Amino acid sequence: MLTVADAKAMDIRTMADLFKDHINPGQFHFMKLLGFHKVKVERAEGMFYVDQNGRRILDFFGGFGSLAFGHNHPRILKARKEFQDEKRHEIAIAFLSQYAAALAKNLALVSPGDLDMVFLGSSGSEVMEAAIKVAERASGRKNCKIVHAENSFHGKTKGVLSITDSTLYQGEFKLVGNSYKVPFGDLEALTRCVQSHPDIGVVVLETVQGGGGIIEASTDYWRGVRALCDRHKVVWVADEVQCGYGRTGTFYAFERHGVIPDVTALAKSFGGGKAAIGAMVARRDVYMKAYGTPKTAMIHAHATFGGIGEASVTAIEALNTLYDEDLIGNSGLVGSYLIERLNDIREKYPTIVKEVRGRGLMVGLEFHDFSRTLPLALRPMVAILDDKLKGSLSGFVGALLLRDYDCLVAFTEYNRNVIRLEPPLICTHENVDQFCDALDNLLGRGIVGIVKDFIKTQIG
Numbered sequence: 001m002l003t004v005a006d007a008k009a010m011d012i013r014t015m016a017d018l019f020k021d022h023i024n025p026g027q028f029h030f031m032k033l034l035g036f037h038k039v040k041v042e043r044a045e046g047m048f049y050v051d052q053n054g055r056r057i058l059d060f061f062g063g064f065g066s067l068a069f070g071h072n073h074p075r076i077l078k079a080r081k082e083f084q085d086e087k088r089h090e091i092a093i094a095f096l097s098q099y100a101a102a103l104a105k106n107l108a109l110v111s112p113g114d115l116d117m118v119f120l121g122s123s124g125s126e127v128m129e130a131a132i133k134v135a136e137r138a139s140g141r142k143n144c145k146i147v148h149a150e151n152s153f154h155g156k157t158k159g160v161l162s163i164t165d166s167t168l169y170q171g172e173f174k175l176v177g178n179s180y181k182v183p184f185g186d187l188e189a190l191t192r193c194v195q196s197h198p199d200i201g202v203v204v205l206e207t208v209q210g211g212g213g214i215i216e217a218s219t220d221y222w223r224g225v226r227a228l229c230d231r232h233k234v235v236w237v238a239d240e241v242q243c244g245y246g247r248t249g250t251f252y253a254f255e256r257h258g259v260i261p262d263v264t265a266l267a268k269s270f271g272g273g274k275a276a277i278g279a280m281v282a283r284r285d286v287y288m289k290a291y292g293t294p295k296t297a298m299i300h301a302h303a304t305f306g307g308i309g310e311a312s313v314t315a316i317e318a319l320n321t322l323y324d325e326d327l328i329g330n331s332g333l334v335g336s337y338l339i340e341r342l343n344d345i346r347e348k349y350p351t352i353v354k355e356v357r358g359r360g361l362m363v364g365l366e367f368h369d370f371s372r373t374l375p376l377a378l379r380p381m382v383a384i385l386d387d388k389l390k391g392s393l394s395g396f397v398g399a400l401l402l403r404d405y406d407c408l409v410a411f412t413e414y415n416r417n418v419i420r421l422e423p424p425l426i427c428t429h430e431n432v433d434q435f436c437d438a439l440d441n442l443l444g445r446g447i448v449g450i451v452k453d454f455i456k457t458q459i460g
Contacts, residue, residue: 012040012052034399035457044071047424047431049408057402060435061410062422064210065242065362068269069321070424076272079317083310090309093302100307103316107279110251110319113260117287119280119300120307124241124267125155127278131265132159132204133300134282135235137290138262139201146202147193149184151414153211154204154239163204166211166413184209185217187224194232202235203228207253208243211413214357214364214420222257229262235286236261241278242362245269246322246425249332249360256359262286269425272318275311327425334427335360341436349443352393354417363421364412367393373447391416396454397442403457405438 010018016037020028031037040052047070049057059067069076089097100120108116119134121127136144148154148163155161156169162176180197182189184205194200203225209215229236238261243253245266250256252264263286267278282290291297305311322328339356342365346353352373355366367373370393394417401407410420423431445453 010040012038015040033458034395035403039402046070046072047427055406058407058431058434060421060423061408062361062424063273064268064410064420065245065247065422066268066271067273068245068247068327068425069273069318070426071273073272073318073321073426075321076274076314076317079313080274080310083313088309088313091304093304097307097309097312099309099312099316100302103279103307103312103319106316106319107266107281110323111264111281112252112255114283114285115260115264115281117282117284119282120302120312121267121278121280122276122303122305122308122311123155124265124278125157125160126303127265127267127280128154128160128239128241129157130280130300131237131239131263131282132163132202134280134287134290135202135204135237135263137299138282138286139233139235140289141199141201143199144178144201145197145199146179146204147190147200148179148181148204149206149209150181151184151209151212151215152204152206153209153413154206155241184212184215185221187221187228190225191228194228194234200232200234202237204237204239206239206243208248208359208362210242210362210420213366213412213415213418214362216357216359219257222254222259226259226261235263237263237265240264241267242422246328246331247360247362247422248358249328249335251328253359270315270318271311272314272321273424275314277308277311277315279315322425325426330427331360331425334429334432335363337429338363338421338427338432338436341432342439345436345440345443348440352443352447358421361421361423361425361427365419365421366415367397367417367419369417393417393447393450394419396450397439399457400442400450400453401438404453405442407435407438 104118152165263282271277342356354368412418
């Protein structure tokens with residue numbers, strides 16, 4: 001068997017062969033197309049990866065929002081090392097865990113209103129499953145139905161996959177089938193749906209749609225959602241797995257709208273970039289309706305790794321660091337600067353960049369369809385191919401940003417023309433300048449230059 005030392009010393013060709021043979025050959029195809037397969041990350045610190053050649057790669061991908069603290073934050077490493085050195089306990093199923101209890105208390109303290117009952121899991125999908133289950137039971141409806149939004153993403157496990165609006169991810173799996181779908185941000189459509197179906201007991205919405213292309217809804221919409229759910233005694237679940245934890249400039253994205261859901265969920269950066277941990281947080285009355293008696297308490301109790309010791313310690317230290325270093329404030333401040341600079345670039349290249357949107361350090365940069373970037377005479381001929389070419393320009397730009405400028409970006413699931421920017425919340429104005437200067441220089445090549453240079457990467 002290969003050892004840890006073998007893995008550390010592995011060359012890039014062997015890594016590629018093992019990935020194709022034992023992990024996901026189809027995914028490797030896309031990594032190769034973007035040039036990502038040539039990078040072996042040797043270490044990572046702060047805002048940067050360091051590859052096998054010593055190249056420092058600026059991380060504006062941020063693991064889809066999983067790296068609020070950047071890579072290997074020293075406070076978080078120290079807390080984990082102390083936990084290991086003192087040989088503290090990990091699995092506390094038979095006994096109470098002081099670490100899970102402290103983490104739950106801290107999360108209740110930073111959550112608004114009476115969001116104070118916590119379920120700890122290992123992933124965003126798991127805590128969203130917990131959120132759906134507690135909401136469904138608390139709704140009191142038999143054969144409870146759930147409303148979700150178009151272009152939603154709530155996870156890939158079977159329950160939340162049923163309310164994830166993707167034919168690709170849903171495939172031909174047999175899903176729960178107890179849901180209705182409405183346009184995101186359309187209060188009238190949501191109201192009609194709830195009023196027409198008295199069996200609806202739960203409304204599930206991302207506060208900011210990440211996979212949908214960084215899409216927000218208005219404050220009037222969210223206040224309307226709260227009022228609608230109150231009026232019809234429907235439980236509102238706010239999915240904050242990606243947009244929460246300070247990413248948009250407030251701890252929860254819904255806080256800026258002056259509303260509080262009945263249930264919410266966090267993951268991604270909750271583990272400080274070092275632990276797989278997530279949390280469902282519910283209002284006490286909602287939780288107690290679902291699991292408040294000895295008879296019902298174990299229906300959805302913590303799983304084996306829910307609240308595992310080192311993960312909880314990591315999350316405790318991360319939460320304290322988030323507030324001690326005012327990373328939420330930094331997200332708002334630096335995020336505004338990033339959006340300002342990107343809008344300057346949009347104005348400079350209006351035939352390439354369609355829109356900049358987002359808040360804090362959760363930003364979407366949308367490119368025009370390919371035909372719109374070309375001279376007027378060529379547009380009608382290419383327009384018929386726009387659907388097939390959708391995502392190509394964002395892919396070209398992402399590949400060249402990595403190859404020529406040492407910058408890493410992400411993409412979105414549904415609108416493939418969007419580059420997703422979710423850098424760590426430790427991001428500085430200087431990091432923004434480095435990224436935006438690179439993007440400006442790259443777009444200055446023009447569409448023909450960008451396409452030619454991308455083709456060269458494939459030939460090379």
